[in-house]
Structures are given as C-alpha cells and as structure tokens.
Amino acid sequence: MADVSNMVPLKDISAKCDRVCIFGTGDFGRSLGYRFLQAGYNVVYGSRGQSNYGLLPKGSEVLGHAEAAEKCDIIILAIHREQYGFLSSLSHILERKVLVDVSNNLKMNQYPESNAQYLAQLLPKAIVVKAFNTVSAWALQSGTLDASRQVFVCGDDAESKERVMDIARRLGLTPLDQGYLLAATELENYPLQLFPLWRLPFYIAVGLTAFIFFYSVLTDVIYRYVTEHVDISFRIAVSLANRVFPVVSLILLGSVYLPGVIAAYLQLHRKTKYRRFPSWLDRWMLCRKQLGLVALGFAFLHVFYTLIIPNRYYVQNKRNNFILSKIKNNETFQFDTTVAWRHDMYMSLGILGFGLYVLLGITSLPSVSNAVNWREFRFVQSKLGFVTLMLCTGHVLLYGWNKFLYSSRYNWYLPPAYMLSLVIPCTVLVLKFFLMTPCIDRKLTKIRQGWEGNVKHKPSQRYKDSSLV
Template identity: 45%
Template sequence: MMPKEEIRKPLLRATQHPNASMSDPGSPVVGILGTGDFSRSLARRLVTSGFPVVVGSRNPKRCSSLFPEDVEVTSQHQAASQADLVFVAIHPEHYSTLGSLREALAGKAVVDVSNSTCLNRDGPSQAEQLAAMFPECSVVKGFNVISAWTLQTGPRDGSRQVLICGDSSQAKNSVFHICRSTGFHPVDMGTLSAARDIENTPLLLFPSWRLPALATLLLFLFFYLYNFLRDILHPYLFAGKYVFYKLPVETVNVTFPCVALVLLALVYAPGLLAAFLQLSRGTKYRLFPAWLDVWLRSRKQLGLCSFLCAALHAVYSLCLPMRKSARYKLLNAAFKQVKAGQEDSWVEEEVWRMELYLSVGILALGLLSLLAATSLPTVANSLNWREFSFIQSRLGYAALVMATLHALIYGWDRGLDPEQYRFYLPPPFLLVAVVPCGVLLARLGLALPCVARRLGRIRRGWEEKRHIRFTLPEDAGRSSMDDVSGV
C-alpha cells in the first residue's frame, strides 16, 4: 500500500488552480512557519493567488509531500531568510523554539495567526508576546478568524472579513495586499494593542445577540404564562373545562404574535427616545446614556427576532386546521347545526373581521420580510444610504402599523366584553397594543411641523447656547448618533 503522504499529494495537485505556477514576479515571497492544516491551506491559497511560497519545517523531507509542488518546503531558518513576509502558523506554546530565527526575521513583517483556547481578559495577547520576543520585527495580527476550510474553499459572505492590527503601517499594508489578493476583505483594527480583542473574537458566540435573545425569551415566557392563565387555567377552575391540549400549539400560536409586535415596537422606541432627548437638551453633541446606546445598537437583532416570531406565527396558523382537535370541533359544530335545523351559519361581521385580519397580517409579514432581507450584508451593501433608510424607517413604521392593526382587528369589539377580562386581566390584544400604539403616537408627535423643524435644526448642528459644553473624557466610546429614527 502507498504511504498516506503519497495518497494525499495527487489530491493537492488535482485541486490546484491552473495558473498556480504562474506567480507574479513582483509579488513578495511569503514564508510560512509550520506545516499544520492551516499552513497547508494557506500555502495552497497563496500559490493559487500568484504568490511564491516557502514553508519552514523542522522535518522538510517528511512534510514536503503534503504541499503543492510549487511550494518550496525547507528548514525554518532558510524559509525565514528567503521570505519577505512570514506567517507564524505554529501554536503559541512553541514560540520559544523560534529564538534562533531572530536574525533571519529582523526587519520583516511577521503575521501571527494563532488563536487562544480561552478568553483573555487581562494578560497580553499572543501577538504582543511574539512582538516582545522579536523586537526587530513588525508583528501583525491577522487571519486568525479564517479557518483552514475557508482558505481551501474560498471566501464566502459570512467569512470574508479578516481582522488585522499592527503598529507598523507598512507591514499592515503588505498584509492588506495579501488579504485582498486571496479574495478576502481586510479590516484595520488599529495598533497591536487590539490583538487581544481579535484573538477573543473566534471564542465569542453571538455577542451582539445576547440582549435581543434574552428580551425575546422573557417576552415569550411572559405572554405564554399570561395566555395560559386566561385561556387554560381560568376555564379549568371556573367552568371545569379541560383544555390543556391547547398548550403545545394554540397557546404558542397566540404567544408568538404578541412577542413579534412588542419586539418590532422596541426596534423603533429607542430612536424616538433619543430624538426626544435631543429636543430636551437642545443639542446633538451630548452623548446618550449607556443603556440607550446599547439599545440603539441592538435594533437590528431585535428586528430579526421579531421577524422570526412572526414567521413562526404564520407557520403555526397554517397548521391549525391540521390538528385533530380542530377537526373534531368542526364536526361537532356541523352536527349541532344539522340537529338544530340551521341551514346557513353565515355571520357577515365575523366574515369581514377575518378577511381584514388575514389581509393586514399578510401585509405586515411581507413588510417584515423586506426589512429582514435588507438587514443581510449582501443586500444592504447593494443599497445606498437613502434607500436603506427608506426601507428600514418608512417601511418599518408601515410594518408596525399593519402589525398593530392585525392585533386590533383580531380583537374587534371583544375588548368591551366583560367576560374577556378573566382573572381581571385584559385580553392579550389590548395588552400587546400598548407599546406599539405608544411608539406610533410618539412618532406622530415628532412629525408635527414645529417639532420636526426644531429637531432637524438640532441634527444639522444648531444648539441652544445654554446646552453648549465640552465632552468629558469618561464619555468616550459612546456615540450621539445623528440620525436615530430608523432601524
């Protein structure tokens, strides 16, 4: 049998780009220290992008068969000496073995691609430790957020950005050039002091979604318990009706639209609060409170959570007639109608209510779908600011109006029925309409000519003299955000 290395080598050759051997004569020689998965994937990507590549290994003969034939595999010292720019693709605990390369790496850009195994909140970053070991080098942190698989298959929309930082602008520009040439998008994160945040990035799981996800969960639990008390527990205690079968589907279906509507209102509430705050202060140059700033930055995620709940409500509603309980109820109603000799059970008011309720709900879901689609980076990047603002602000408020009407038409005149106030609790459609109605009324207030004119002057830089002040250093890091009316 052939050795494993001999089996893998033809695969690497077969998947090689047809122009891989035609490297650009003006391209810098890129060195890679290490022969792991990331090193092999990076070497292939660089070769297919036209860069001459030399790989440094402690055992070149054994590892040469793992790389494309256009890649030179040699000793670490020779690779460091030949290369113009060096990627360090070894684990941080082995950095001490590179001490003999100090002279060969002097004056060169060294890219640290390592990642931490746990969050680093206090100590120096791995890139800073490498820079301390090689003070004559220009250490750059980058490519650690890109996986070996992404390097092999090519960048996708969700993994195109490469976070880069370093103290030398010349070294960073060299890494930027390599990054763009390989199909990725470099993002300058500043000096090497930002390396710790970059190293922590792959270890964070949806950091910007924690508050929206928690808000969605708490709202769901609240409305689910609220509907359980009114629709399940109250009939059981006071009428002896056992309707606990409604918990898995019907109660959930009533809960989702409540959550979706409140979340959608919470998307636009912070922008209105910020506008009233600017009006009361008479200036846009004072920073918002920290809690409002966090709320403003969570609007996109809140909107997507609202869309998720609305979409689930639509799916659950379509599945309602498929339930056995719904079929039994329909058969029982038909039997009672036949037994009573009633030929026509048509109720004009109920028909119109349901037709309007469904039509407005479909329009609201359609507008929410448009808002969610324009939140995707690929779609948002194709829109200019005016188009994006129109969809997220104007059409967003239209979606909020439609969703609120959907809830109110569902309630119709049942808010006047005393039997609907079980446990002295108002019907859900009345409770859930409080927040969106308040948001819409506040938006109408800001649309008044006298208010809108003053707010427009403030956002163009005008301010009352009594509000002029200097920004204190401790306020740094929070924005005043000129336009906060949209999503």
C-alpha cells in the same frame, strides 16, 4: 550612464517579493499555503520535522526554520503562542523581517498581553503584524469566503502593514487597517465571541416567550380547569403556541422602533445632538437589527401555525358539531356583514404587514443593504418600518375588536395576552405621531443638522471659532 554593477537583478527582487514563508504545517498553515499558491506566490514552509510533508500543498518547498526564514522577507507564523520559544534562536535571521501573527487563544483575555505584542517583545528587532486570525482554515481551502472575506490588520510599521494588506487583496480578501499593534488584543478576542450582538435580543426573546407562554397557560388552561374542571391542555401545542408567537413578534417589532423615538425626545429635551445617550439606550439601538430579525422569525412561526389550524382535529370536530347542531335544530347560520368586513380586514392587514415584515428583513441583509444608498435604506427601514408596525398593530386590534369590553374575557381579572402585545406598539405609534407634527419635526430636523439651543457664544468666542475654520 548609471552604475549597474551593484544593482540586484530584477528577477531576484521579483522572486523575493512573490515568495512567502509559513512557519507551521497544521490545518491553517496548509490551507493558507493552498491559497498563496493559487494567487501565484512561491510558498516555503519552515518545519521542525517530516511527519506531515505528504499533506502539504504540491508545489511548495519545505525547509528547516532557519533556511526558510533566510529566503523570505515575510513570514507567516501559523503556530500557537506556546511554540514561540524556538524563535529566540532565530532572532538574528528574523531581524527586520515581517512576522505575520495569525494565532488565536482558547479563551478571551487569556494572557496579560496579546500574542502579537508578546511576539514583538520576544523579537524586538523584527516587525510584527497581526492579520488573518479571523479567517478560518476551511474557508481558505474551500474558497467559500463570503462570510469571512474581511481581514483585520494591525501593526506599528505602516509600510509592513501595507505589504500584508496587499497580500490579502491578492488572495481575494478585503483588508481593514485597525491601527497599531495595541489593537491585537481586540482582534484576538473577536473570533472567540459567540454572536455578541445577538445575546441581548436572544435573552429578551426567550424571556418574553417564557412570560407570555406561562401567562397564557395560567389565564386559559389553568383557569378553565380550576373554574370549570375542563381539561384543555391539548391546546398548548398549537393554540397557545400560535398565541405566543404573534404577541412576542409584535412586542419585539415595537421594541425595534421605541429606542429611536426615545432618542428623538431626548434630543428635543436637550436641544442638542452632541450629548451621548445613556449606555442602555446605546446598547438597545445597536441591537435593533437583531431584534427585528428575531421578531420576523416569530412572525414566520405564526404564519406556519395559522396555516395548519384548519387541519387540526380539534377544529374539525368543533366545526362538525356546529354544523350538526344547526341541522338538528333546523337552524340556519345568519350572515353578518360587519363580521365579514372585520374578518377580511383582519386577514388583509395581517398579510400586508407580514409582506412588509419580510421586505424589512430582506433589506437588512448585507448583500441587499450594500446595493442601496443610505436614503433608500432609511426609507425602507424607517418609513416602511413604521407602516409595518401600524399594519401589524391594526391586525391585532381587529382581532380583539370589542372583546376588551366584556368582563368575561378577563380571566382572574387578567387581560388576554393579545392586549399585552399592544402596549409598546401603540405607545411607539402615538409618540411617533407627535414627532411627525410639523412644528416638532422642524425643530428635531434643525437639531439633527447641528443646531444647539443651550449654547450661547460670546462675540469673542465666535471670532476665535471662525478663525479656526
């Protein structure tokens, strides 16, 4: 029989594993304590005073820092870097303890090293793991973790990282291993970033909107005032806005698919897929989703503005004057079948294009994209995406019809704003048409499957390569 005289009781082991110590009784420390208690952990707070004991979750134990640290193997440090100084006096107690650093800074790269690395230097005999810094106190306490369920974890000790990740899973979170403690700098900068992938689309959208708006004011409002002394500035609020939004939306939609087409032609030119794209193209491709969603927002504005057009005073007045003039002159309005066809097709393409536009936006949501496989997602975002671009481009072409033939439409020799919106989409569709031809499509598919046209292997080199397989 085995000698059980020196064995630790299973009850004590279980209690130690299910007990967590938290240094810090602020908002995050209290919220994390609530979450631990709900998950079945025994929570011990290490505190320096008794000022806010009444705010701590019921069922938790409050002790001094030294006493609390002695009771637990895992200690959550919910304190700021400036307060790490007192931990030096507890170095003998914290030896081989797992210290989970959850701190963040006020600005990016505030210190030469990350808080977690500084803590590891301060307590070299402790095991430091960075985690939970991307989860908010409000989300922990309210339970609404849909937007912040992921927990990034990094550390130099694999076993300790796994223990922290197990705790995160038990709390209902999704841990992601980010590697060694060197990654802590990136993790601490992450919560301080404000929509990093949205900045470029936002700047592009604002710049385009401002340009198209002032361009339309110049060619419509200012031109009429200078040449005819007619003040139509009231049209800025609705008419010009409803011209700017669809123009910007179509340009942005074309910009979503233009980098993919450029990348395809680069691969065809290089005859390989193993060379990096230029940095500007990489950055452009990474923000295509955000560009598309911004474009969808402008399309929604166009739809809403279009719906209120019949209720405008200007439109009603113009319609009434037209009807009265016909009655006064005893004239009838001749029905034109060609105009009717053009108008109905124009409206139909707009409705179909907007419907697919919305479908693209819905499938880009994480909750929806996670429910489809990669082939289904690619079909919607790529195949249907180009169909959407084609429908929206056709919508604008039917709106313009043959107006581009009349010099009177070119105020100050400048083309109307809607013509500017056709440049990028038409370019994308023409380039895509050539990529879809069988001979080019076969070659591109071959390259994307790994074929390289510029690589010539020597027989000896091929033999060496095959020996490594």
